[in-house]
Amino acid sequence: MNQSEKSNPEYDANKDFQHFIGKVVREKKVSKQDITKIRKAFLFAKTAHEGQYRKSGEPYISHPLAVAKIVYEEMGLLTTGIIGAFLHDVLEDTPVSKEEIQSQFGKTVLDIIAGLTKISKIEGAELGDSYQAQNYRQILMTISDDIRVVIIKIADRLHNMRTLGAQQGHKQLKITSETLYLYAPLAHRLGMNSIKTELEDLSLKYSEPQAYNEISQRLNISKADAEAYIQRFIRSVKQCVSITGLKIIKIESRFKSIYSIYKKIQTKGVRFDEIMDLYAIRIIIEDRPQKEIDDCWQVFTTISNLYPARPDRIRDWLRLTKSNGYQSLHMTVRGLEGRMVEIQIRTEAMDATARKGMTSHWMYKEEKEIMVVDQKLIDFTDRVQEILKDKSSSAEELVSIIKTEIRLDNLNVFTPKGDMKTIVQGASVLDFAYLIHSKIGNHAIGAKVNNELVSLNHIIQQADQVEIITSSKLTVKEDWLKWVITPKAVHAIKEVLKVKRKEKQEWGKLVVNRFYKRLGISENTPEVEELLQFLSLQSLDDLYYKVGIHDPDVLSKADDFIKHKQNQTPVPISSEPQKENSINPEFLVLGKDVNIENVVIASCCNPVIGDDIVGLQRKNRVVIHRTSCDVAIKWMANHGSDIIKANFSESEGVSFLAALKVQGLDSQGVLIELLRIISVSMKLNMRKVFIDTKEGHFEGLFLIFIQSANELNRLIDRLQKLPNVKSVTRTDNNFKPFEN
Ligand code: MN
Numbered sequence: 001m002n003q004s005e006k007s008n009p010e011y012d013a014n015k016d017f018q019h020f021i022g023k024v025v026r027e028k029k030v031s032k033q034d035i036t037k038i039r040k041a042f043l044f045a046k047t048a049h050e051g052q053y054r055k056s057g058e059p060y061i062s063h064p065l066a067v068a069k070i071v072y073e074e075m076g077l078l079t080t081g082i083i084g085a086f087l088h089d090v091l092e093d094t095p096v097s098k099e100e101i102q103s104q105f106g107k108t109v110l111d112i113i114a115g116l117t118k119i120s121k122i123e124g125a126e127l128g129d130s131y132q133a134q135n136y137r138q139i140l141m142t143i144s145d146d147i148r149v150v151i152i153k154i155a156d157r158l159h160n161m162r163t164l165g166a167q168q169g170h171k172q173l174k175i176t177s178e179t180l181y182l183y184a185p186l187a188h189r190l191g192m193n194s195i196k197t198e199l200e201d202l203s204l205k206y207s208e209p210q211a212y213n214e215i216s217q218r219l220n221i222s223k224a225d226a227e228a229y230i231q232r233f234i235r236s237v238k239q240c241v242s243i244t245g246l247k248i249i250k251i252e253s254r255f256k257s258i259y260s261i262y263k264k265i266q267t268k269g270v271r272f273d274e275i276m277d278l279y280a281i282r283i284i285i286e287d288r289p290q291k292e293i294d295d296c297w298q299v300f301t302t303i304s305n306l307y308p309a310r311p312d313r314i315r316d317w318l319r320l321t322k323s324n325g326y327q328s329l330h331m332t333v334r335g336l337e338g339r340m341v342e343i344q345i346r347t348e349a350m351d352a353t354a355r356k357g358m359t360s361h362w363m364y365k366e367e368k369e370i371m372v373v374d375q376k377l378i379d380f381t382d383r384v385q386e387i388l389k390d391k392s393s394s395a396e397e398l399v400s401i402i403k404t405e406i407r408l409d410n411l412n413v414f415t416p417k418g419d420m421k422t423i424v425q426g427a428s429v430l431d432f433a434y435l436i437h438s439k440i441g442n443h444a445i446g447a448k449v450n451n452e453l454v455s456l457n458h459i460i461q462q463a464d465q466v467e468i469i470t471s472s473k474l475t476v477k478e479d480w481l482k483w484v485i486t487p488k489a490v491h492a493i494k495e496v497l498k499v500k501r502k503e504k505q506e507w508g509k510l511v512v513n514r515f516y517k518r519l520g521i522s523e524n525t526p527e528v529e530e531l532l533q534f535l536s537l538q539s540l541d542d543l544y545y546k547v548g549i550h551d552p553d554v555l556s557k558a559d560d561f562i563k564h565k566q567n568q569t570p571v572p573i574s575s576e577p578q579k580e581n582s583i584n585p586e587f588l589v590l591g592k593d594v595n596i597e598n599v600v601i602a603s604c605c606n607p608v609i610g611d612d613i614v615g616l617q618r619k620n621r622v623v624i625h626r627t628s629c630d631v632a633i634k635w636m637a638n639h640g641s642d643i644i645k646a647n648f649s650e651s652e653g654v655s656f657l658a659a660l661k662v663q664g665l666d667s668q669g670v671l672i673e674l675l676r677i678i679s680v681s682m683k684l685n686m687r688k689v690f691i692d693t694k695e696g697h698f699e700g701l702f703l704i705f706i707q708s709a710n711e712l713n714r715l716i717d718r719l720q721k722l723p724n725v726k727s728v729t730r731t732d733n734n735f736k737p738f739e740n
Contacts, residue, residue, distance in 0.1 A: 011058045011059055011062055013046060013059055013061045013062060013065065016062070016065055017042050017065060020065065020068070020069055020072075021035065021038065021039065021042075023073075024038065024072065024082075029078060030078055030079055031079075034078070034079040037079060037083060037105070038079060038082050038083060038086075040104070040105075041082070041083040041086040041087060041105065042065070042068075042086055044086070044087065044090075044104065045061060045064050045086040045087055045090055046061045048090045048094040048095075048096050049061050049064070049089070049090070049093070049094060052093065052094075054163070054166070055163075055166035055167060056163055056165075056166040060089075060093075063089070063159060064085060064086045064087070064088060064089060065086070066159045066162075067085040067086075067088060067152065067155045067156050067159050068082045068085035068086050070085075070155040070158055070159060071084075071085045071151060071152055071155045074155075074192075074194075074195060075151055075154075075155060075192060075195070077148060077151060077152075080108060080109060080112070080148065081148050081151065081152065083105060083109050084109060084112040084113060084116070084148060084149075084152050085152050085155060085156075087101065087105070087109065087113050088113060088116045088152055088156060090113070091113055091114065091117040092117050098110060098114065101113060108146075111145070111146060112146055112148055112149050112152070115142045115145060115146065115149040116149055116152060116153060116156075133394070133395035133396040133398075133399050133638060134395045136182055136395075136399045137388065137395045137398055137399055139153060139182070139186075140384055140388065140399070140402055141388060143380075143381050143384050144381045144382075144384060144385040144388075147190075147381070150186065150190075151190070153183075154183055154186060154187050154190075154192070154195065157178075157179060157183045157199070158195060158198065158199060160175065161175070161176075161179060161198075161199060161202040161203070162202065164176070164202065164206055168645075169645035170614075170643045170644060170645045172206045172207075173206070173207060173614055173627060173636060173643050173645065174636055174643055175206075176202075176203040176206050176207045177203075177207070177632070177633045177634075177635075177636035177637040178636075178637045179199050179200075179202075179203050180199075180200065180203050180207075180633050180637070181403075181633055181634060181637035181638075182399075182403070182637065183199055184196050184199040184200050184203070185403065185406045186406055187199060188406075189380070189405075189406040197257040197259070197260075200257065200259035200260075201257055201258045201259050203259070204258060204259045204262055204628075207612065207627040207628060208262070208612045208627055208628050209612065210612060211262055211612075211628075212258060212262070215258045215261050215262055215265075215272070216258050218272055219255065219258065219261075222278075223255070226255070226278065226279060227253070229279065229336070229337075229339065230253040230279055230281065230341075231253075232336060233279070233281070233335050233336055233341060234251050234253065234281060236306070236336065237251065237281070237283070237303060237306075237343075238251065240302055240303065240305075240306050241283070241299055241302055241303070243302070244298055244299070244302050246285055246286070246295055246298060246299060247285060247286040248283060248284070248285055248286075249284045249285060249286055249348055250284050251281055251282065251283050251284070252281065252282045252284070253279075253280070253281050253282075254280050254281070254282065255278070255280070256275070256278060256280070261275055261278075266628070266729065266730075267729065268727060268729070269661070269663070269716075269720070269726075269727030269728050269729035270727065271717070271720065279335070279339060279340065279341040279342065280341065280342040280343070280344070281341060281342075281343055281344070282343075282344040282345075282346070282351075283299060283343060283344070283345050283346075284346060284347070284348055284351045285299060285345070285346075285347055285348070286347065286348065287347045287348050287349050288347075292318075292347045292349070292350070293318045293319065295347065296318055296329045296345045296346065296347065297318075297329070299329075299345045300329055300331060300345060303331070303333060303343065304331070304333065307333035307334055307335050307336075307341075308333060308334050309331045309332065309333050310331075310332045310333070310334070310340075313330070313331065313332035313342075314330065314331050314332075315328075315329070315330035315331075316329060316330075316462075317329065317330065326353070327346060327350040327353065328344050328345065328346040328350060329344070329345040329346065330342065330343070330344050330345075331343050331345070380405070383405055384402055384405065387401055387402055387405070387487055388402075390487075390491070396638065401487045401490070404424065404426075404485050404486075404487075405424065410422045410423065410424055410425065411423055411424070411425050411427070411460060411461070411462045411463075411464075412462065412463060413432060413460055413463070413464050413465075413466055414463070414464070414465045414466070415436070415465070415466070415467070416465065416467045421435060421436075423435055423460060423486070424485065424486060426459065426485055427459070427460055427484075427485055427486055428456065428457050428458060428459055428460065428483050428484060428485075429444075429447040429449065429454060429455075429456050429457070429458045429460060429466060429468070430444060430456040430457065430480060430483050430484050430489060431460075431483075431484045431485060431486045431488075431489045432447075432460060432466050432468065433447070433456075433468045433470075433489075434484070434486065434488050434489035434492055434493075435486065435488065435489075436468065438488075438492040440468055440470055441489060441492055441493075442474055442475070442476055442492065442496055443470040443471055443472070443473065443474065443475055444456055444468050444469070444470055444471075444475060445469055445470065445471045445475055446469045447466055447467060447468050447469055448466070448467040448469065449464050449465070449466050449467075450464055450465050451465075456480070456483060457482075457483040474496065476493055476496040476497065476500070478497065480493050481493055481494070481497075501545055503548075504544075504545050504548030504549050505541055505544040505545050505548055506544075506548070507548045508543070508544035508545055508546065508547035508548030508549075509544045509548075511547050511548075512543060512544060512547055515558070515562070516528075518562070527565070528540070531543075531558070531561055534557065534561055535554055535557055535558065535561075537554075588615075588624065588646055588647070588648060588649060589646065589647040589648070589649050590615055590622070590644050590645075590646050599615070599621075599622045599623075599624060600621070600622070600623050600624070601623075601624050601656065601657070602623050602624060602625040602626075602629065602631065602632070603659075603732060603733040603734070604625070604629055604630075604631045604732045604733075605625050605626040605628075605629035605631070605632070605730070605732065606626075606656065606657055606658050606659050606730065606732070606733070607624055607625065607626045607648075607656070608656040608658055608706050608707075608708060608709050608711075608712055609648040609656065609707065609708040609709060610648070610708045610709025610710055610712075611626050611648075611709050612626065612627045612628070613625065613626055613627060613646050613647065613648065614626075614627050614632060614636070614643060614644065614645065614646055615643075615644035615645075615646040616632060616635050616636070616639075616642060616643060616644070617642040617643075617644055618642065622644065624646060655685075655705040655706065655707055656705070656706055656707070657687060657703055657704070657705060657706075657733075658703070658704050658705075658706040658712050658730065659701060659702070659703050659704075659730065659731050659732055659733050659735065660701070660702045660704065660715075660716070660719075660728055660729070660730060660731065661699065661700070661701060661727075661728070661729050661730075661731035661735050662674065662698075662699070662700045662702060662719060662725060662727070662728050663697065663698070663699050663700075663725070663726045663727045663728075664697070664698055664722070664724045664725040664726045664727075665696060665697060665698070665724040665726070666693045666696055666697055666698040666724075667724045670698070670722065670723075670724040670725065671691060671698070671700075673722055674700075674702075674719060674722065674725070675689070677715075677718050677719060677722075678702065678704060678715065678719075681718075682711075682714070682715055682718070684704050684705060684706065684711075684715065685704070685705040686702060686703065686704050686705070687703040687704070687705065688701070688702075688703040689701070689702050689703075690736075690737065691737065692737035692738055694738050698737075699737035699738055700737060701731065701735045701736070701737065703733065712730075716728045716730075
């Protein structure tokens with residue numbers, strides 16, 4: 001809870017409420033009786049929070065009121081949702097009892113508020129990882145109880161994000177990482193696209209302020225030009241569609257969100273001015289029953305006669321609807337002056353569904369509290385419930401499995417016989433094998449996708465026809481876990497591996513026991529502990545397993561161990577794990593006074609001077625990540641108290657290792673040119689270069705010592721301008737070409 005001494009005399013809660021309730025009355029979606037209930041809830045909350053203030057200095061009631069506005073105006077909830085929003089913090093932060101709420105507002109309202117309180121109770125506790133994961137699990141459980149709990153929770157989060165400026169730095173990072181990790185994907189899954197976009201943009205504003213400011217400034221500069229261009233483009237499109245006789249209801253233009261541009265720059269390695277779909281329009285045509293789909297394609301054909309459409313950017317969501325109910329036809333064309341424009345084509349009815357997302361399906365008959373929902377939403381909540389039932393996985397595992405469900409849309413895929421199956425986007429052929437039957441998965445060796453032979457880790461696309469090739473043998477391997485994302489496949493593979501591992505362990509145990517005999521020791525003697533340490537293994541079971549699979553490293557080292565023992569020479573202590581990216585703490589300014597033995601630079605994101613960074617503390621070790629790093633976001637979203645706001649100090653002559661992934665066409669001289677720019681022209685030192693070529697393309701990893709983000713950006717810019725270089729992006733040290 002946010003309490004502070006200050007107060008803001010200018011804020012008038014009653015006035016603010018009058019304004020809101022006036023609007024609700026005018027819009028007539030809520031009955032007169034219900035207006036009275038809403039008034040009562042507001043007064044109840046105001047009295048309960050009397051004397052409490054937010055960090056910003058405003059009376060606390062301003063917050064529940066803002067959340068109530070969000071659920072009504074932006075999410076489409078009515079009476080019960082509004083009342084829930086008003087009361088969402090009273091159970092936790094005020095002496096109000098459950099009985100009182102039930103007697104005043106009824107059982108449904110109490111259940112919603114109790115659900116919300118359960119969530120924030122855990123959230124408040126700044127404890128270890130499993131606690132936070134349990135909190136997420138709790139949020140996800142309420143999806144199947146009463147989805148309004150989650151909706152109010154997202155509204156609560158949205159208001160907290162809008163007012164995040166009042167919080168301290170490390171708290172901001174914690175809150176933004178949770179938002180990116182769970183709340184934004186959840187909002188997206190529930191079809192609340194503008195809320196998802198706002199949550200992401202706000203997260204970027206606080207986690208990567210430099211990137212946010214740069215992009216928003218550049219967007220503002222180019223806006224006038226973009227608007228003029230789009231108007232010209234729309235005129236020409238209108239003209240050509242009018243010839244077909246189809247009626248255009250309206251054409252809208254839209255701009256990309258700051259966060260989506262940022263993500264594109266980061267992952268695709270393009271420059272701001274190269275972002276293709278900076279221009280986007282939406283053509284909404286009249287509904288003609290039975291003809292909707294043909295009409296959309298007619299518009300498509302007409303436009304592509306005028307402007308060439310890029311074949312790789314056509315997305316048909318007309319027949320194959322997305323799992324959130326979306327229907328639309330997307331294309332990208334080379335428009336006037338050669339600029340790329342993304343065009344969405346849909347009918348009025350399709351547009352209405354796209355706009356409201358699932359909100360159109362969670363209308364409640366207020367008096368009876370009956371929920372009317374869409375089948376796809378029911379499917380989703382059922383799947384969430386199914387996953388949560390799994391007792392063998394930890395809360396953290398469950399949350400990450402559901403996150404996959406949330407993030408992704410379903411694809412329709414066909415069996416050789418033409419049966420349609422749905423599978424989550426991003427799934428591999430192996431996932432598909434397990435979807436059909438775990439026996440097929442366990443015996444899979446390859447597949448044919450649209451009659452072409454592919455490996456098991458091949459990612460399935462919309463409308464693919466997939467045939468699995470099996471063998472009579474059990475073919476499951478450890479590596480398979482990296483290739484699947486569906487819970488069913490993960491679970492089945494783990495089961496087989498468990499059995500396999502057991503067998504290997506038993507075999508290994510026999511070998512190791514013979515080994516003990518030769519040394520004259522037993523399982524419980526101190527030498528065994530010494531042996532494990534020497535081999536850097538965690539447990540005896542690990543040792544048995546490694547021996548069981550004839551791990552050459554372990555076997556030869558174990559031999560060394562025996563020799564030392566037999567010759568009675570001291571056993572050397574095994575070498576420390578590599579600390580190649582350790583950095584002198586003097587180069588950092590940490591927002592918290594901690595006794596730090598070592599500070600290291602994370603090799604997943606390789607921050608350099610000038611990046612927005614954060615320190616993640618585990619015991620007396622602090623790892624410095626970029627605030628935008630996915631690993632860091634996941635860590636911050638799951639750990640409470642160990643986030644340290646960090647900055648690089650203005651020191652000179654410090655070098656950081658940066659990892660760049662470079663992709664392009666494998667033409668003569670391009671690699672020499674790359675190396676020339678790095679080492680001759682920019683005089684940078686390289687630690688490692690690793691390049692591979694395939695079918696006329698090359699991909700490479702360059703590990704380069706760099707002094708600042710500026711220098712790195714200059715380098716990226718210069719490399720990108722080379723004729724045959726397609727993209728240059730920052731990556732991690734472990735990147736391997738063509739392994740993706
Ligand atoms: Mn709140």
